[in-house]
Amino acid sequence: MFATAYKYANRTLPPRVYRFLKFYRWCARFYLPRRIAAFFIRRTPRVRVFTAGNPNPQFVEQLLRTNVFAPTAMCRVMTRHGSDKGDGWHNYTTVYSSLFSNLRGRPLSIFELGLGTNNPNFAFGMGPAGRPGASLRGWRELFPKALIFGADIDHSILLKEDRINTYYCDQLDEVAIRNLWAHALLREGMDIIIDDGLHTFDGNTSFLERSLEQLRSGGFYIVEDISRHMIVKWTHQIDTIYLTRFPNYEFALVELPNSSNCCDNNLLIIHRVR
Ligand SMILES: C[S@@+](CC[C@H](N)C(=O)[O-])C[C@H]1O[C@@H](n2cnc3c(N)ncnc32)[C@H](O)[C@@H]1O
DSSP, X not given: OHHHHHHHHHHHSOHHHHHHHHHHHHIIIIIHHHHHHTTTOOOOOEEEEEOXXXXXXXXXXXXXXXXXXXXXXXXXXXHHHTOOTTSSSOOHHHHHHHHSTTTTTSOOEEEEEOOOOOOTTSTTOOOTTOOTTHHHHHHHHHSTTOEEEEEESOGGGXXXXXXXEEEEOOTTOHHHHHHHHTSGGGTTOEEEEEEOSOOXXXXXXXXXXXHGGGEEEEEEEEEEEEOGGGXXXXXXXXXXXXXXXXXXXXXXXXXXXXXXXXXXXXXXXXXXXX
16 A cells, blocks of 8 residues: 555655655664664675785775664765665665765765666666766765766766766776866866766776776775676686786775675775875
């Protein structure tokens, strides 16, 4: 009955009202019960580390201390804006909360690939109820002094708002990636880069190999939604190619336990050491 009422509300209510109801329903059904249960339940991520030097990087220690069962304020903010980074299907924002806790007040540059199209002709869209730019607005709220940049293959959803600039990019196209990083505002490099675009191995590696140098020293590059079937392939890629090709970086493949999602709730986190 609730599901039918919900579908009806989605069709009839103005999108803003529907989103508001959806968020408060999520708070009541997921966020608050989980916050309470997390006093008793603890789940930590499984992390495989790949480094040419230090076998125990500090950011990995931080990851291993994170209770990924416990939703955080960052999960709440991202879900309110319409992103799925911490809504329960994914729980990346539990990890981001601990990884970025000391960076929130700094004047960073943050870049995310993948704005969240509604157009079904593009791969990995967010469906008709999705909200293009959701995660960029989430980052803007969470990092009040940061400049936020984004890119997507769908021209029609590119946006410009206070502290947010977005650009066209097809991550499978070498020239498009080169043109992206040539934009004046992007030339100084990024402190955080997130790939939430085309979730394929070729798409991820194509963008990573042409973008890792854009990361500032001390920064983080993150690939979201890695399928569990791809972990072996990524392990091989990092071990045999990336460790040699990118000696200034530490790599961690992070599997987040999540009873709702055992398929694509994995991250690659890369830290630039120098
Ligand atoms: C999952 S959505 C991003 C969601 C958004 N980051 C959020 O959290 O709200 C994935 C996006 O990747 C974009 N995309 C698909 N293929 C792409 C490609 N080849 N290059 C760049 N972006 C692509 C889609 O248009 C879509 O907007």
